[in-house]
Amino acid sequence: MVAGKRGHGIWTPANVVTCVRVVLVPVWAALALWVGPVVVSGGSVEAGVGVAVLFALLSATDKLDGYLARSRGEVTTFGKFLDPIADKLLVVAALLVLLAWDLVSPWVPIVVVAREFLVSGLRMVVATSGTVVAASNLGKWKTATTMVSIVALLLSVALPFGSAAVAIQLAGYTLLAVAVVLTVWSGVDYFWKSREALFADEGYEGSPEHGAAAMFGSIAGAGEALPGVASEGAVTAAPTWDDCVRVAARVLEGARECGLTVGTAESCTGGLVEGALTAVPGSSDVVMGAVGSYAVSVKHHVLGVSENVLGSVGPVSPECAAQMAEGARPALGCDVSVSVTGIAGPGGAEPDKPVGLVWFGVSDGVKTHTESEVFPGDRDEVRLRAVVHALELLERTCSGHVLHE
Template identity: 65%
Template sequence: MAEGKRAGHGIWTPANIVTSIRVVFVPAWLLAAWVAGIPSHEGTGVSWPHLVVALLFILLSLTDKLDGYLARSRGEVTTFGKFLDPIADKLVVVCSMLVLMDWDYLNFWPLVIVVSREFLVSGLRLVVAAEGTVVAASNLGKWKTATTMTSISGYFLHSCLGWGALAGGLYWLSFALMAAAIVLTAWSGFDYFWKSRDALFADEEYEGGPSAKGGAEAAPSWDDCVALAAEVLDEARSRGLTVGTAESCTGGLVEGSLTAVPGSSDVVKGAIGSYACSVKHAVLGVSDEILDTVGPVSPECAAAMAEGARTALGCDLSVSVTGIAGPGGAEPGKPVGLVWFGVSSGAGTRTESVVFPGDRSEVRLRAVRHALQLLRD
């Protein structure tokens, strides 16, 4: 089965129900904001209609964390959830910023920057994914989202207060956080483009890209893998490089083939076995966004795993493996035998996928051989 998932849970999982409620509830929240009207800020009392709007927005924001937690903890990441969750998040942010513009808290520039960044990054991901390269979500994106939502919440809380000292402090704090959010929005967008510059401006496609097939040749034996591992070690040794692995469906077999060769300790730094999504997140730093939206069997996860292993192990070159070894675990667009690989070095991170034929044992051995080939090449 695909690691970190359970098969047969259907579309209407608790996580997807929460996400759907968030989408459906946005029009109701907009109606509440319209009924409350533009805040007058007269006196020092609390405007209860505006307080309701503020609390409802905070509740909408918190449901984003709730559906992500439910999907991960229950192993119920679905294609429907991957589609709907980012739409729900952007819908909440854009609608709230439109309300703040109507209430004269914001001008149009923050909204233009936020929307432009989302369009550009989404287009960039589509283009570089076609080249076999994936740019994993960074901490900048997390800070951008947290700062934006905190600032918007502060503005809405301010709307229900008069212009006392507390309200004035809350306003300027929200203003400062929004300014920081805009900087982080632009910075994280630039970071995406910088990390994918090689793929974006490449003249030709990578060999063995996302649609590569495993071929019908006989599955390798364990001895074949160890022999190839010896070649990897010799090549790495001649270049003065150290290597490490992050493995999911192969369960440490890539490292096992490398360390089966005598004297490998001068090259191999180690391996991180990350079969569970919780380990991918906690040890390798795979973001909640990746695990909740595209799932563990994806180019984004493979890229983040490879980068996380290189950082955690302190090696020069790392390879990651994440896939569906079978016999179960298939889902739409992700058949049994699909394996995503990531290779990370100081020059950047590249991903590619292969759909391997055979039973579980054959898929795993083929994946080991392919990972070793990527390291060697």
């Protein structure tokens, strides 16, 4: 279930801050162009410093709106759409101002804008395969160095010419060079991590075609069929707890065969996946434990889900599922981990996230795979279906290790 959902509209405090940032970006750009570089225009030093300070404050509002959205449980679709646009608008506006002042070469904003377009396109393509490329620190460092370099360059032309202004400008250009390198590097890194999904065949296992029907068909095993599942794989009723335990037994058997340990990171299932595994006698040699990350704060502080993911796409997302699974492995000391995050109901739905939507992630230290399902039924049925699906992902991943050895 989505943590902190309160039935709010789009005009939350976080979204108001984001909208204010969007409105103030052209105002700031007009002010900066009017003031001009003080060392050239002979304008007021105070006005030039004010331009730099205002830019720094606008940059800081990115952290503020993210904090407000998460702390108040008010992550909205509108905010997830507008926030990244506001960030990129501010950076591009600042680079164009510096370009107008002949402080940067035209290729700098071109590289920055091209990278953002390409990575945004890659995200859409990769998302269709169900694979999530976890956010790396390269992007964070790229953003930080870009913002600081812009502030430094703005200050350098606001101060009277002297050793301090020269030193600040040199620092600004150095950081800007680093930011450009990180911009290109992070883009190449994202492309490299996305290569499997980008060049996969149409039958790639992460594609949306591999849904609940395929999942229930695969877990049944040779000659078996789960209660409530039609022969063609259509779900007619939720599995029972005994079904969950039966699938869990197969997971444990497969993990033992390849010498793997497993763990879980659970939100909407509240520990039921681990419960099914530990309901099987002798499971302690395979199951390392579980992280019950029902709260957003636990997802962030214990599993390492980034604030950017939680603030931009929310806890019910492929990005969050991927980072939950990746964070569970070191937290639990296991070889393979599975994550579950979704909206079990009866409330919590959003326009693009209905009740029953569950995202799953599985990580083995080499690859992280995600996929989603929209399960029918009431809260209990959604949770049981999610448990079986998560167990099947563990079974499939462990079997993959056997096949690749």
